[in-house]
Amino acid sequence: MSSVIQLRNLQKVFGQTRAIDDVSLDIQENEFFAMLGPSGCGKTTLLRTIAGFESPDHGKVLLSGEDITPLRPNKRSINLMFQSYALFPHMSVAKNIAYGLEMEDLTKQEIQRRVADVMDMAHLHEFANRRPDQLSGGQRQRVALARALVKRPKVLLLDEPLGALDKKLREQMQLELKRLQSEAGITFVMVTHDQEEALVMADRIALMKDGRVAQLGSPKELYEQPNSRFVADFIGSMNFFDGTISGDRITLKNGTQLSGVVTADDMNHGTLAVRPERICLHREIPQDADNRIQGVIEDIAYHGQDLSVHVAVANDAQRKLARISATLAEEQELKLGESVWCSWTSQHGRLLGA
Amino acid sequence: MRSSSRNMLLIAPGLGWLALFMVIPCVLIFMLSFFERGMYGGVDYNFNLENFVRAMDPIYLGILLDSIYIAGTATIVAILLAYPAAYAISLSPRKKQTTYLFFIMLPFWSNYLIRTYAWIVLLNREGLINNGLESIGVISEPLNLLYNEFAVITGLVYNYLPFVVLAIYSSISKLNPEVREASEDLGAPAWKTFLRVTLPLTAPGVAAGAVFVFVLSIGNFITPDLLGGGRLQMVGNLIYDQFLSARDWPFGATLSFILIGIMMMLLFAQAVIVNRGQIEKHEAKEEDVSSMNFSRQSLNEKEKSYA
Numbered sequence: 001m002s003s004v005i006q007l008r009n010l011q012k013v014f015g016q017t018r019a020i021d022d023v024s025l026d027i028q029e030n031e032f033f034a035m036l037g038p039s040g041c042g043k044t045t046l047l048r049t050i051a052g053f054e055s056p057d058h059g060k061v062l063l064s065g066e067d068i069t070p071l072r073p074n075k076r077s078i079n080l081m082f083q084s085y086a087l088f089p090h091m092s093v094a095k096n097i098a099y100g101l102e103m104e105d106l107t108k109q110e111i112q113r114r115v116a117d118v119m120d121m122a123h124l125h126e127f128a129n130r131r132p133d134q135l136s137g138g139q140r141q142r143v144a145l146a147r148a149l150v151k152r153p154k155v156l157l158l159d160e161p162l163g164a165l166d167k168k169l170r171e172q173m174q175l176e177l178k179r180l181q182s183e184a185g186i187t188f189v190m191v192t193h194d195q196e197e198a199l200v201m202a203d204r205i206a207l208m209k210d211g212r213v214a215q216l217g218s219p220k221e222l223y224e225q226p227n228s229r230f231v232a233d234f235i236g237s238m239n240f241f242d243g244t245i246s247g248d249r250i251t252l253k254n255g256t257q258l259s260g261v262v263t264a265d266d267m268n269h270g271t272l273a274v275r276p277e278r279i280c281l282h283r284e285i286p287q288d289a290d291n292r293i294q295g296v297i298e299d300i301a302y303h304g305q306d307l308s309v310h311v312a313v314a315n316d317a318q319r320k321l322a323r324i325s326a327t328l329a330e331e332q333e334l335k336l337g338e339s340v341w342c343s344w345t346s347q348h349g350r351l352l353g354a
Numbered sequence: 355m356r357s358s359s360r361n362m363l364l365i366a367p368g369l370g371w372l373a374l375f376m377v378i379p380c381v382l383i384f385m386l387s388f389f390e391r392g393m394y395g396g397v398d399y400n401f402n403l404e405n406f407v408r409a410m411d412p413i414y415l416g417i418l419l420d421s422i423y424i425a426g427t428a429t430i431v432a433i434l435l436a437y438p439a440a441y442a443i444s445l446s447p448r449k450k451q452t453t454y455l456f457f458i459m460l461p462f463w464s465n466y467l468i469r470t471y472a473w474i475v476l477l478n479r480e481g482l483i484n485n486g487l488e489s490i491g492v493i494s495e496p497l498n499l500l501y502n503e504f505a506v507i508t509g510l511v512y513n514y515l516p517f518v519v520l521a522i523y524s525s526i527s528k529l530n531p532e533v534r535e536a537s538e539d540l541g542a543p544a545w546k547t548f549l550r551v552t553l554p555l556t557a558p559g560v561a562a563g564a565v566f567v568f569v570l571s572i573g574n575f576i577t578p579d580l581l582g583g584g585r586l587q588m589v590g591n592l593i594y595d596q597f598l599s600a601r602d603w604p605f606g607a608t609l610s611f612i613l614i615g616i617m618m619m620l621l622f623a624q625a626v627i628v629n630r631g632q633i634e635k636h637e638a639k640e641e642d643v644s645s646m647n648f649s650r651q652s653l654n655e656k657e658k659s660y661a
Contacts, residue, residue, distance in 0.1 A: 051539060053535055053539075072538065073535070073538045073539045074538045074539070074540075074541045074542055074543060079539055079540065080535075080536075080539045082532045082535070082536055083532075084530060084532050086530060086532035086533045086535065086536035087533075087536075088533060088536070088537075088551060088555075089533070089555065090554050090555055099537070099540055099542075099550075100540030100541055103540060103541030103542050103546070104541060147540070148540075151540065151541070
């Protein structure tokens, strides 16, 4: 696999804020890449820099090894699907899709054939003569996608592609987009603030914070092996046990000693991060458990397939969360106010710096 | 319905005002145009179409065509000046836009006559422009800038330009900037983006501004009188003369009626442009989930079929 997009030491400053702060990334061919992060983390600026709408203060953007940093968006073999879709309101669906091809040196027949093909693919034929304001949100999204794909770009950028759709349609389009990407053989680079969307769709995710890449990896790596408290907190839900670290052990304020996987050297103060689904609850003290801590059940939330049990631990303001399956919950018959032991194996806890 | 009766109550004052001072005078003018001038300047109430025949006389028809020509030229010049200005303002930072618009509207706060007289000072043979050009040696003889078509068109453009800028500005600033970016992203150079996206989408603003300048220009009689120096007559002057000098109210009414007719046609044309394309909206619903899927045929296969 070779890199289709290479970002080298990109920097962009708006006034006082560093929107992009020394970002270097390699995006592989045929990859579904997601840039994830809270609003203001620089992900959209990064996407617009790749598209050519923002020019970086420092650094380079390379497309298939060629430096495209000085090129305008109309000279790049990259297309962007805008968050608002940005369809041309005065043109029909067919005209919208043909627009990009009319800018290339193509014959009328060639344009017509490619427009017809892409409309077949996106099931847009019956809407060919409609205007964007006569379409539903989902139909508009398909027009925007068709309009970008018909150009056969090397890379398709998607800015919050599913943001404007309702929940049910969104879930369905997640898989649809992923399938389309692998079939079309085009690199997709998506920006999203929705971690679930990124986990479901992307091959790799760059989780961003304050203009920097906080962690880069597959969805599983980001979920199972977060390298910082920020990543652990942003992706999914997480329990944190703050304390003093020495070796692979952490001592909490209440004196309890726990152990976990060491992620960096020289950590003094830090936290142990444990996923809620890794925690087991017991009425009796689990003698042979790697880690155990006692607490009181403060809240039980019913989700159908499982339950969230909130446990208050002595000398710790943060309530701990355990997710247990419905079947197990029925056997255990946990009640509010009950005293319980939480336990987990050491390999499921990660020691992270403060 | 309570809300509709409350609506009527809110509409009533404005509607009443228009009915009283706009519709009734128009009806009176319409009726008056079918009568004839009395011996001593009054109105003889016998119905005939003489006035309309008279209005088709080459003298009057010529004045009407001149007026259309002058108002049309003023309109084109105003649009050409206003569009770049409005475009530039809409691209500037939000906070500055208000300031720029304030300065665009500023001349409008002074009296129309004073502004028109100011142009006499600027344009006459001993005026600022002629003196300036002579002192730097560009011309040896003063130019005839005043009391001609040029002066009238200049005055009209100057007076109505702010409104055109506002009309065009409002339609440009309503434009989603991502639409222009999309055009560039799809490979269009800047001039194509302008011709195929920006201009068509701001056409309603241009049409509103154009109709505004044209309608106010063609009926104007102060500017042609002062800057045309009486040598140049537009329909407005002709109507003014019929009512105030010739005391021929019925003929003045006929000319007014023709002018109103032209304006109505233009306003109608503008409404058509603004509504163009806004055909009956189909109720756009999410279709059946199964048809949402992209077809299973891969793009790669398509690609191969081209070869």
